[in-house]
Every structure is written in C-alpha cells, then in structure tokens.
Amino acid sequence: MDVAEFRRRGREMVDYVADYLENLEQRPVYPDVEPGYLRSLIPTEAPLEPETYEDIMKDVERVVMPGVTHWHSPYFYAYFPAASSYPAMLADMLCGAIGCIGFSWAASPACTELETVMLDWLGKMLQLPECFIAGTQGHGGGVIQSTASEATLMSLLAARCKAIRWVLASNPEKSEAEILSKLVAYTSDQAHSSVERAGLIGGVMMRKVPTDNSYAVTGDILKKMVEEDKAAGLIPFYFCATLGTTPSCAFDHITELGPICNKENMWMHIDAAYAGSAFICPEFRHLLNGVEFADSFNFNAHKWLLINFDCSAMWVKKRSDIIGAFKMEPLYLKHENQESGLVTDYRHWQIPLGRRFRSLKMWFVFRMYGLKGLQAHIRKGSNELNQTLLKRITKSREIHLVPCQLSGRFVLRFAICSRSTESHHIQQAWRHITQLTFELLQEPAH
Numbered sequence: 001m002d003v004a005e006f007r008r009r010g011r012e013m014v015d016y017v018a019d020y021l022e023n024l025e026q027r028p029v030y031p032d033v034e035p036g037y038l039r040s041l042i043p044t045e046a047p048l049e050p051e052t053y054e055d056i057m058k059d060v061e062r063v064v065m066p067g068v069t070h071w072h073s074p075y076f077y078a079y080f081p082a083a084s085s086y087p088a089m090l091a092d093m094l095c096g097a098i099g100c101i102g103f104s105w106a107a108s109p110a111c112t113e114l115e116t117v118m119l120d121w122l123g124k125m126l127q128l129p130e131c132f133i134a135g136t137q138g139h140g141g142g143v144i145q146s147t148a149s150e151a152t153l154m155s156l157l158a159a160r161c162k163a164i165r166w167v168l169a170s171n172p173e174k175s176e177a178e179i180l181s182k183l184v185a186y187t188s189d190q191a192h193s194s195v196e197r198a199g200l201i202g203g204v205m206m207r208k209v210p211t212d213n214s215y216a217v218t219g220d221i222l223k224k225m226v227e228e229d230k231a232a233g234l235i236p237f238y239f240c241a242t243l244g245t246t247p248s249c250a251f252d253h254i255t256e257l258g259p260i261c262n263k264e265n266m267w268m269h270i271d272a273a274y275a276g277s278a279f280i281c282p283e284f285r286h287l288l289n290g291v292e293f294a295d296s297f298n299f300n301a302h303k304w305l306l307i308n309f310d311c312s313a314m315w316v317k318k319r320s321d322i323i324g325a326f327k328m329e330p331l332y333l334k335h336e337n338q339e340s341g342l343v344t345d346y347r348h349w350q351i352p353l354g355r356r357f358r359s360l361k362m363w364f365v366f367r368m369y370g371l372k373g374l375q376a377h378i379r380k381g382s383n384e385l386n387q388t389l390l391k392r393i394t395k396s397r398e399i400h401l402v403p404c405q406l407s408g409r410f411v412l413r414f415a416i417c418s419r420s421t422e423s424h425h426i427q428q429a430w431r432h433i434t435q436l437t438f439e440l441l442q443e444p445a446h
C-alpha cells in the first residue's frame with residue numbers, strides 16, 4: 001500500500017467505522033457461533049502471495065463480524081462499559097501514525113510530558129489532593145497503565161519492596177525470603193479477582209476482609225485482623241480498598257480504613273476501576289473522601305470517561321516509592337536529562353518497557369468535551385428531564401406518582417400503595433413509564 005492508496009483506504013475505513021457504529025443496533029449484540037467457527041473460514045497458513053485490500057475487507061464482514069460481541073451496541077448490558085468516542089478513536093489513529101515507544105523522556109518527550117500533564121488535568125477534575133499532582137510541590141504524579149489489574153499489581157509490588165526495605169533497616173540479620181514469607185496483604189471479600197491475583201503474582205499472603213451488610217469493608221474489621229496477624233508474627237503491609245465493587249458497586253469506608261493503614265505503615269491502594277469516573281461530578285465526589293490517606297489510587301478512564309481502551313489512570317503520592325522499586329539502568333536506555341529532576345521516565349512505573357502515546361486520546365477527549373461535557377455523560381440525564389417525564393406521566397392519567405428530592409436530584413418515587421396491586425399492574429406501569437421515557441429521549445432536544 002503506498003501513500004496514495006493509504007489516503008483512499010483511510011477515508012473508506014472512516015466511513016466503514018462510522019457506518020458500523022451508526023447502524024450497530026441492527027446487528028445481533030451476541031454472536032451466534034460455535035467454538036472453533038473461525039478456523040473453518042480462513043486458510044490454515046498465511047498467504048504466500050499478497051492479497052488485495054478488497055478481499056480483506058470482505059472477510060471482515062464474512063469472518064470477523066459474525067463472531068464479534070458488540071460491546072458498543074445499545075443492547076449490550078454485560079460486564080461493564082467500555083468507553084468509546086470519536087475524538088478518542090481519531091487520537092488513536094494519530095497515536096498509531098506517530099508510533100513512538102515512549103518508555104523514557106528521551107524516547108519521545110511529548111509522549112511523556114503530555115501524559116504527566118493529562119494525569120494532572122484528570123487528577124484536578126477528581127479534586128485529588130495536591131500531593132498526587134505532579135505539577136505541584138508534592139512528590140506524586142500520575143501514569144497511564146493498561147488496566148486496573150496492572151495498577152493493583154504495581155502498587156502491591158512497590159509496597160512489598162518498601163516493606164522489605166523497612167524491616168531490613170531495623171533487622172539487618174533477616175533474609176528477604178524470611179520477611180517475604182511473613183508479609184500479609186488485605187482486601188475486601190468483594191474485591192475484584194485481580195487483587196487476589198496480584199497477591200499470587202507478588203508471592204504474598206492475601207487475606208479477604210469480610211464486608212458489612214452493604215458489602216463494604218469497615219475500619220473495625222480490618223483493625224482486628226491486622227492486630228491478630230501482628231500477634232501471630234506476621235507483617236501487615238498492604239490494603240487494597242475498592243470504591244465501586246464489581247458485584248454491587250459497594251464503597252469501602254476509606255475514611256476509617258486510611259488512618260489505620262497509615263498508623264500501621266501499610267500501603268493503601270484504592271481500586272475504583274469502574275466507579276471512579278463518577279468522581280468528576282461534585283455530587284459524587286464525597287465517595288472519594290479519604291483518598292488523602294491512600295498511597296496510590298486508580299480508575300479506568302476507559303470504562304466510563306469516553307476514552308477508548310486502554311487508559312487506566314493511576315496516581316501515587318510518592319513517585320519515588322514506585323520508581324525506586326523497579327529501577328534498572330542499562331546503558332542503552334540512559335539519557336542525558338534523566339537525572340535532571342525535571343523529567344519522568346515512565347519505564348520505571350510499569351512492568352513492560354514499551355508504551356504507546358495514550359495521552360493523546362485523553363487530550364482530544366478532554367478538550368472536545370470539556371469537564372462539563374464529561375460530567376453530562378456521567379449524569380446521563382438531568383433534573384429537568386425527570387421533571388418533564390413526571391409531567392407527562394401525570395398528564396397521561398394512566399398511573400400516578402409523586403417526586404422527591406435526594407441530594408439535589410429530582411427523583412421519581414414508585415411506591416406500591418394499594419392492597420389490590422398485583423404483579424401485572426406493576427409490569428403495565430413499568431411499560432408505560434418506559435414508553436414515555438423512550439419517547440422523551442427520542443426528541444431532538446434530549
């Protein structure tokens with residue numbers, strides 16, 4: 001493919017993608033294929049001779065699309081949202097074109113510097129404490145990891161390294177292996193499996209903390225477990241809190257848990273993979289109170305913040321904790337500015353060496369939506385919309401409801417009041433509300 005053909009095919013591809021997304025609801029959301037379906041549709045060997053672009057695109061429809069689960073279909077309600085937007089997709093095209101591997105500042109200064117600034121922008125949207133913001137007097141800063149699993153693993157490994165050094169400082173006779181065998185980490189019994197996995201990979205005990213009746217970890221239970229473990233000669237060193245658990249979106253009580261971790265010299269990491277995007281709205285920000293006690297905080301901007309996968313935002317309070325844990329300095333990666341104190345080399349913040357220019361898609365999305373646009377996306381609806389819906393419900397005279405006000409939000413109450421109400425009445429009422437909502441949302445103003 002030469003540049004002339006690339007220009008033509010590029011335009012065609014944008015049209016293909018736009019058509020795909022515009023007509024997605026017509027495709028079945030879940031594929032009707034059996035395991036192994038694809039192998040029978042393509043040759044067993046790669047082609048010896050070049051094939052045409054037209055043939056490949058035909059096969060996208062023949063081979064690939066029948067086996068795609070369409071995550072962006074309006075009928076997709078599984079797992080969690082995978083964010084997507086046109087500005088992010090365009091930025092990803094540019095990222096592919098620039099194609100730099102920005103593992104150090106020198107490997108592509110713009111890639112590194114834009115990332116640091118974008119994590120500051122996002123950190124400020126979340127009203128993170130200043131200590132997490134790189135462009136301040138603090139010692140913290142942010143990084144893009146691929147996934148929340150990696151962020152948790154990185155935090156656990158950094159905490160492990162810090163704990164071992166700390167114990168060795170006062171007990172130089174102990175071996176690292178001996179200390180490692182005593183380290184114990186904690187997380188909620190509702191935490192995502194990636195947290196337990198981080199413990200397995202990190203070779204440390206991971207204890208599950210039982211949750212209360214709202215599926216949240218409270219301070220007293222963690223305190224009791226930590227005390228028992230210390231009495232048994234173990235070394236508590238890490239706690240992973242969850243804000244927005246996978247099964248029920250429960251929030252651990254980090255305002256109670258944080259001070260315990262700080263007092264016990266335990267690293268507190270916060271996994272807010274799914275729910276974290278909501279904290280950019282002032283009405284949800286209180287759920288993040290207590291983050292000031294955390295050593296690291298992470299959420300997936302690629303879940304709910306209109307930035308396509310992968311973009312898992314992670315902040316640390318003391319960047320030296322993370323950099324110092326994994327520092328390797330082969331000659332071929334060194335550069336003259338690395339000790340200047342002015343630059344970040346993100347290779348020290350992650351497991352792989354290579355990294356893409358992912359901050360471009362943050363930059364495009366943040367600028368094209370603005371904070372207000374991003375907040376509107378999270379809220380997906382307004383008090384006015386609910387007020388109009390209630391007016392229409394009342395006018396229809398088919399069912400009767402009254403509203404209430406909760407934390408500044410206009411909420412429609414659905415109370416089952418009559419002795420004679422049966423299940424079919426509720427179903428009919430629900431169909432009616434759904435129909436009126438649907439009609440309202442179809443109107444151009446909404």
Ligand code: PLP
Pocket residue numbers: 080146147148149150192194242244245246271272273274300312
């Ligand atoms: N943590 C929580 C609370 C999650 O809900 C999920 C996934 O849904 C994860 C971690 C794992 O996310 P990732 O795929 O980015 O590793």
